[in-house]
Amino acid sequence: MKAIYCRDFGRDCNAKMRGKTEDDVVNATINHGVSMHGEDSKELNAPEKRAEIALQIKEEEEA
Numbered sequence: 001m002k003a004i005y006c007r008d009f010g011r012d013c014n015a016k017m018r019g020k021t022e023d024d025v026v027n028a029t030i031n032h033g034v035s036m037h038g039e040d041s042k043e044l045n046a047p048e049k050r051a052e053i054a055l056q057i058k059e060e061e062e063a
């Protein structure tokens with residue numbers, strides 16, 4: 001499983017997004033940023049921004 005922690009983006013937020021693939025977890029992070037933090041989905045979906053988000057991916061053991 002891949003995971004991204006919202007706090008790794010400097011936010012005071014305990015959300016953790018998980019996914020099977022890099023795209024899944026990046027998409028989940030974008031959705032979270034838009035719905036919970038009022039971010040702009042078009043801006044977050046820019047290739048360079050997606051790459052920046054992907055840098056925060058952690059590998060996790062299957063639970």
Ligand SMILES: [Zn+2]
Binds near residue numbers: 006036
């Ligand atoms: Zn958050």
